[in-house]
Amino acid sequence: MRRREQGPEEGSAVSVLELRGVSKTYGREPAQVHALAEVDLSVRAGEMVAVMGPSGSGKSTLLTIAGSLEDPTSGEVLVCGVALAGMPPAVRARLRRRVIGYVFQDFNLLPGLTAAENVALPLELDGVPVPRARAAGLAALEALGVVGRAGQFPDQLSGGEQQRVAIARAVVGGRRLLLADEPSGALDTVNAGEVMRLLHEACQRGVAAVVVTHDARLAAWADRIVLLRDGRLTGQTTRPPGPESLLLPGDIR
Amino acid sequence: MSVPHVLLALLSEGPKYGLQLREEFEAGTGEVWPLNVGQVYKTLGRLERDGLAESDGTGREGPQKRFRVTPRGAQTLAGWLRTPPDLTSPPRDELVMKVLVAARVPGTDVHEVIESHRLYLLELMQQWTRLQDGEARDDLSLALVVDAELFRLDAVVRWLDAADVRLAQAAAAGPPRPAAAPVQVPQLRRLRARR
Numbered sequence: 166m167r168r169r170e171q172g173p174e175e176g177s178a179v180s181v182l183e184l185r186g187v188s189k190t191y192g193r194e195p196a197q198v199h200a201l202a203e204v205d206l207s208v209r210a211g212e213m214v215a216v217m218g219p220s221g222s223g224k225s226t227l228l229t230i231a232g233s234l235e236d237p238t239s240g241e242v243l244v245c246g247v248a249l250a251g252m253p254p255a256v257r258a259r260l261r262r263r264v265i266g267y268v269f270q271d272f273n274l275l276p277g278l279t280a281a282e283n284v285a286l287p288l289e290l291d292g293v294p295v296p297r298a299r300a301a302g303l304a305a306l307e308a309l310g311v312v313g314r315a316g317q318f319p320d321q322l323s324g325g326e327q328q329r330v331a332i333a334r335a336v337v338g339g340r341r342l343l344l345a346d347e348p349s350g351a352l353d354t355v356n357a358g359e360v361m362r363l364l365h366e367a368c369q370r371g372v373a374a375v376v377v378t379h380d381a382r383l384a385a386w387a388d389r390i391v392l393l394r395d396g397r398l399t400g401q402t403t404r405p406p407g408p409e410s411l412l413l414p415g416d417i418r
Numbered sequence: 419m420s421v422p423h424v425l426l427a428l429l430s431e432g433p434k435y436g437l438q439l440r441e442e443f444e445a446g447t448g449e450v451w452p453l454n455v456g457q458v459y460k461t462l463g464r465l466e467r468d469g470l471a472e473s474d475g476t477g478r479e480g481p482q483k484r485f486r487v488t489p490r491g492a493q494t495l496a497g498w499l500r501t502p503p504d505l506t507s508p509p510r511d512e513l514v515m516k517v518l519v520a521a522r523v524p525g526t527d528v529h530e531v532i533e534s535h536r537l538y539l540l541e542l543m544q545q546w547t548r549l550q551d552g553e554a555r556d557d558l559s560l561a562l563v564v565d566a567e568l569f570r571l572d573a574v575v576r577w578l579d580a581a582d583v584r585l586a587q588a589a590a591a592g593p594p595r596p597a598a599a600p601v602q603v604p605q606l607r608r609l610r611a612r613r
Contacts, residue, residue, distance in 0.1 A: 217540075219579065354565075362551055381575040382568050385543035386551075392533070400533055402541045 179246040180207040181342050181373035182231055187240035189226050189396075200226040201237070202396040208375055210341065213368040215384035216377045218393035224377040225346060227393065231375055232265055232344050233257055245341060262291045266335030266372075268345035268364070272327045274319040274334075280306060280326075281315040284334045293338070305333035308370075309363060325356040329363060336367050343367060343374040349383055361386035421453065422461050422470075426495040429471055429487040436462060436483065448560030470494055513574060517581050528585055536578050543571050 189201040201223045208214050218224050229235045230242060233249050242249045244264060249257060266287075274283050285302035289295060306312040309329040311322075319327055328350070335343050345364065349357030361376075365386050368374050376387060384390045391401040421443075428434060428442050440458045444451070462485055465471035470491035473483045487495070513535060520531040546567050554561040 219583065358550070365551070380572075381540060381543055382547075382572050385540065385547040385568070387544070390540050390544070392536070400537050402537055402544060 180243070181210050181245055182206070182208040182375065183241075183243040183246075184227075184231065184237075185241040185243070187227075187230060187237045187242060189223075189230060189235070190238045199396050201230070203240070204393075204396070204398055206391065206398065208342075208373045210373050211368055211371050212389065213365050213374045213376065213387045215387035215390045216375060216393055217379060217381070217384050217390055219379070222393045223396040224379075224393055226396075228344050228346055228375065228377050231342075232267065233261055259291075262287060263338070264340055265342045265344060266337070266340040268328075268331055268335045268343065268348040270347040270350045272319075272331040272350065274327055274330060276319050279316050279318055280311065280322065280330045280333075283319070283330055284337050287334060288338045291338075298338075301338050302333070305337040306330065308336075308367075309333045324350070324352050325359060328352065328356075328360050332360070332363055332367065336372055341372060343372050345374065345376040347378055347380075348376060349378075349380075354382070357383060358386070420498070421457065422465055423495055423498045425458070425461055425465065426470060426487055426491050429485055430492055430495060433474075433484045433486040436485070439485075446559050448554070448557060448563035450560070450563045465491065514577075517578070521585060529582060532578050532582050532585075536575060539571050539575050539578070543568060543575070546571070 184204050184206040187201055187204045187206075188199070191198045191200060204223075204227065206214070206227075216224050216227060226235070230237050233242065233244070236250070244260060247260075249260075252260070274280075275286070278286065281299060281302050284305050285295075285298040288298035288301055293301070303312060303315060306315050306329075309332055311326055311329045311333070314322055314326055314330070319330070322330065328348070332348075335345075343364065348364065349360040352360060357380075361383050364374055364376060368388070374387075376384070378384050388404070389402055392399050424443055424446070425439055428439055428446070434442070436458050437455065439462075440453055440455050443453050443458070462471060462473075466473060466485070469488055471485050471487055473485050516535070517528065517532060520526050520528040546564050550561065550564045550568070554564050
């Protein structure tokens with residue numbers, strides 16, 4: 166039988182994202198709201214983690230804290246091994262631009278820019294020379310299978326194409342951490358699954374992703390699903406056996 | 419399951435041998451439902467007896483025999499395709515029973531019971547999704563079967579989510595646990611009576 170090889174998960178000692186005992190409270194006693202309570206979560210390069218939970222469970226708070234858009238009340242956030250606490254605002258902003266990519270529910274493409282320009286924009290804003298930014302943008306569109314639509318404006322693209330462009334924009338320039346909030350938006354089942362497949366593929370190329378969703382069918386694309394309830398992680402899936410176990414005769418029904 | 423009708427469907431494409439039918443049955447259902455060859459011949463025998471299929475008439479038994487669908491068989495198939503399956507009465511679902519019972523057993527945290535089932539179902543969904551991302555990408559039948567399975571499991575997860583919320587709301591609103599029990603018993607009886 167095949168020897169167990171050392172996968173990327175064992176090779177990379179440093180997590181791309183690590184939350185250590187992260188809590189977040191809003192307001193003051195007695196009306197205090199505990200959005201997150203003592204959350205520990207570590208996401209490795211190449212891993213896609215889905216965060217599931219009911220409304221108000223803290224999913225979005227977790228994402229904004231992971232994206233350094235908000236600070237935790239207590240606990241530590243490390244991105245690529247570096248603690249965000251005490252980081253000067255300019256350094257933090259640069260980290261956000263260079264390391265972290267976001268995918269939003271409603272895609273958030275700029276209507277006045279072509280697909281290629283949308284994807285290159287984050288690099289250009291970061292001071293990358295325009296020709297280099299454009300080349301990186303086209304490479305990202307190529308990886309997502311929409312390079313043929315590079316010159317089109319968002320309103321000339323289908324919903325599925327728009328989300329591919331949005332994913333390309335989130336990973337462009339070798340970003341390491343992808344944060345997605347209900348990334349398949351209002352797409353139909355098949356296209357929503359396609360978005361998840363593309364995110365999973367991006368992870369297989371080495372990106373780490375945290376995807377927030379309330380939809381189990383979408384979460385099932387992740388390598389690991391963690392459940393959030395009232396701000397606490399209440400459980401997570403263990404690595405499930407391969408799909409071949411489903412096809413053994415007699416295993417079904 | 420509807421083996422006879424699936425065989426009629428395969429025969430409506432043209433005359434076929436028993437072994438061929440078995441292979442095509444398994445391929446056509448994404449190889450998720452295995453079918454043994456004995457079952458194929460038994461079913462073909464019944465179809466022939468009922469005048470829904472006919473064989474070459476060479477008199478030879480076994481694998482050399484070729485079958486084709488009769489006009490009556492084609493009619494039966496067309497009728498079956500349009501007949502809705504029986505979904506009227508709720509099935510006696512084991513998981514539903516477990517959650518209803520867990521809500522009543524003293525010292526049992528029903529939310530913890532729900533959580534463990536939810537995790538198991540999600541892992542199962544992850545496996546089916548891997549299949550969707552792998553083999554099913556070049557196998558339309560399998561992709562359709564996997565979709566159906568994912569929707570089914572998703573419905574169960576959603577029911578668990580809803581149960582979680584309802585039970586929490588009930589616990590927050592009403593008097594402590596025992597009071598919830600009498601409400602559920604007549605409900606169970608009513609369901610049973612309808613079957």
